[in-house]
Amino acid sequence: MPSYKLIYFDIKARAEVVRYMMELKGIKYEDHRIQKDTWPELKPKTPLGQLPVLEIDGAEYPQSNALFRYIAREYDLYGSSPIEQLQIDVVCETVDDMWPGFYKIFEAEGDEKKNELRKKLADEGAMKLTKNLEKLFKNNKDDSGWFVGNKITLVDVMAFNMIYDLLPTVLNMKEGEVDVKEHDVLKAFVERFTALEKIADWIKRRPQTTF
Numbered sequence: 001m002p003s004y005k006l007i008y009f010d011i012k013a014r015a016e017v018v019r020y021m022m023e024l025k026g027i028k029y030e031d032h033r034i035q036k037d038t039w040p041e042l043k044p045k046t047p048l049g050q051l052p053v054l055e056i057d058g059a060e061y062p063q064s065n066a067l068f069r070y071i072a073r074e075y076d077l078y079g080s081s082p083i084e085q086l087q088i089d090v091v092c093e094t095v096d097d098m099w100p101g102f103y104k105i106f107e108a109e110g111d112e113k114k115n116e117l118r119k120k121l122a123d124e125g126a127m128k129l130t131k132n133l134e135k136l137f138k139n140n141k142d143d144s145g146w147f148v149g150n151k152i153t154l155v156d157v158m159a160f161n162m163i164y165d166l167l168p169t170v171l172n173m174k175e176g177e178v179d180v181k182e183h184d185v186l187k188a189f190v191e192r193f194t195a196l197e198k199i200a201d202w203i204k205r206r207p208q209t210t211f
């Protein structure tokens with residue numbers, strides 16, 4: 001197995017999907033978290049001036065989605081056929097569609113504007129996402145309890161991370177508090193995912209961070 005070093009800030013955000021996959025598959029990796037004040041010095045030394053970066057046997061690779069797909073391909077989390085991979089990509093892109101709304105909130109000036117955008121994201125973006133995710137989940141004729149095919153894939157990890165970690169944080173809620181109760185299949189999916197022994201263990205012992 002190659003040696004892996006994940007370099008990111010001390011937050012979940014764009015790196016947590018990598019961490020979940022590493023934990024789920026029992027892959028050894030260094031979870032290297034840098035402090036904000038060391039970033040200006042490190043930034044010009046990274047491949048694209050951004051994090052996360054994954055070092056694989058000493059070579060550095062940026063771009064979170066590319067890293068997710070690499071790990072998924074290497075460790076049997078990317079489906080069993082090109083059609084399953086397409087289905088996985090469809091759900092990944094649906095999850096990723098939330099990021100522009102997040103950036104609007106991060107970049108907005110002042111609490112009033114931020115809260116207005118948060119409300120819009122909760123009422124529109126999050127509702128649309130959960131509705132679409134439910135629809136995509138129900139498309140899986142294998143009825144495996146996962147989004148695509150008959151086993152867990154990258155997209156289960158990405159969807160979980162969005163519903164459980166990212167949306168609640170951006171909307172100023174507690175971890176795991178996005179309201180999926182009107183979406184029975186998503187509620188059951190989140191419960192199924194958190195019940196995975198390795199995931200439950202990671203959630204219990206991971207560093208407690210605000211984002």
Ligand SMILES: N[C@@H](CCC(=O)N[C@@H](CS)C(=O)NCC(=O)O)C(=O)O
Nearest residue numbers: 013014049050051052062063064065
């Ligand atoms: N498309 C890139 C975006 C990476 C990105 O925006 N990273 C942010 C943190 S989430 C960053 O490095 N910000 C610091 C900076 O740009 O100086 C990815 O998905 O990896």
